[in-house]
Amino acid sequence: xxxxxxxxxxxxxxxxVRLPLVAAAVVAAxxxxxxxxxxxSVGAASPSAVGQSSQALPTxxxxxxxxxxxxxxxxxxxxxxxxxxxAASPTPSRTQAASAAPKPSRTSAAPAPARIPGPGYDSxxxxxxxxxxxxxxxxxxxxxxxxxxxxxWCGNCKAADKVFAQPQTAAILGASYHxxxxxxxxxxxxxxxxxxKYSPSGGTYKxxxxxxVTPSGAVRTDTHATGNPALTSDGLNSFLRQWAx
Numbered sequence: 188x189x190x191x192x193x194x195x196x197x198x199x200x201x202x203x204v205r206l207p208l209v210a211a212a213v214v215a216a217x218x219x220x221x222x223x224x225x226x227x228s229v230g231a232a233s234p235s236a237v238g239q240s241s242q243a244l245p246t247x248x249x250x251x252x253x254x255x256x257x258x259x260x261x262x263x264x265x266x267x268x269x270x271x272x273x274a275a276s277p278t279p280s281r282t283q284a285a286s287a288a289p290k291p292s293r294t295s296a297a298p299a300p301a302r303i304p305g306p307g308y309d310s311x312x313x314x315x316x317x318x319x320x321x322x323x324x325x326x327x328x329x330x331x332x333x334x335x336x337x338x339x340w341c342g343n344c345k346a347a348d349k350v351f352a353q354p355q356t357a358a359i360l361g362a363s364y365h366x367x368x369x370x371x372x373x374x375x376x377x378x379x380x381x382x383x384k385y386s387p388s389g390g391t392y393k394x395x396x397x398x399x400v401t402p403s404g405a406v407r408t409d410t411h412a413t414g415n416p417a418l419t420s421d422g423l424n425s426f427l428r429q430w431a432x
Contacts, residue, residue, distance in 0.1 A: 300361025306348035308370035325402035338372020363431035
C-alpha cells in the first residue's frame with residue numbers, strides 16, 4: 188500500500204473576502220498612529236500634563252500670594268503712615284512745655300533821682316572835682332549837667348534856689364540833671380576860671396549864670412549869652428524841660 192503525504196487543506200475563502208479585511212486593518216493602523224495610543228480612561232490627565240500642572244501651580248500660587256501680600260501691604264500703608272506722625276511727635280512733658288514757654292521780660296526800674304544840693308554856694312568845695320563827678324555820672328545815666336554859677340549874697344540866686352526847692356522843679360532836676368553849684372562871689376580864682384571856661388563870652392556876668400553841659404562836656408546853652416529865664420517856677424521849669432534832652 189503506497190503512502191500518501193497528507194497536506195493541510197488550505198482555506199477556500201475567496202480573495203474578495205480577504206481583501207476587505209486587509210483594508211480594514213490598514214485603516215485601523217492609520218487611526219492609531221494619528222491619535223496615539225492611550226492606556227488611560229477618558230477624563231484622566233496624562234502624566235506629562237500632571238507634571239506640567241504641578242510645576243506651574245507653585246508659580247501661580249506664588250503670584251497669587253505676592254499679589255495678596257502686595258494688597259495687604261498697600262492697604263496697611265495708609266494706616267501705618269498715618270500712625271507714624273503720632274509716634275514721631277510725642278506729647279511734650281510739662282517740664283518741656285514750661286521751659287519752652289516765653290518768659291516775660293523784666294522791666295528795668297527807672298533810675299533814682301539825682302541828688303540836688305541845698306540852697307546857697309559852698310565856697311570851700313572843690314568845684315572842678317564836683318564837675319568831674321557830675322560828668323562821669325551823666326555818662327552813666329544820660330542826664331545833663333547843670334552848672335549854677337552864683338553867690339550867697341546874690342538876690343537873684345536866692346530866688347532861683349527857692350524855685351529849685353519846689354517839688355515840681357525838684358522832680359525835673361532830679362530826673363534830667365546833675366546840678367553843680369559853683370561859688371563865684373568870693374575870691375576863688377579857680378572858680379572864676381571855671382566860669383570863663385564854660386561861659387567864655389566874658390564881660391560883666393549877671394548871676395546866676397546857668398550853663399547846661401552834655402555828658403561829653405559840650406556846652407548846650409549859657410544864660411550869660413542868651414539871658415536868664417524868668418526866675419519863677421514857670422520860667423525855670425520851661426528852661427529845664429527845653430534843655431533836658
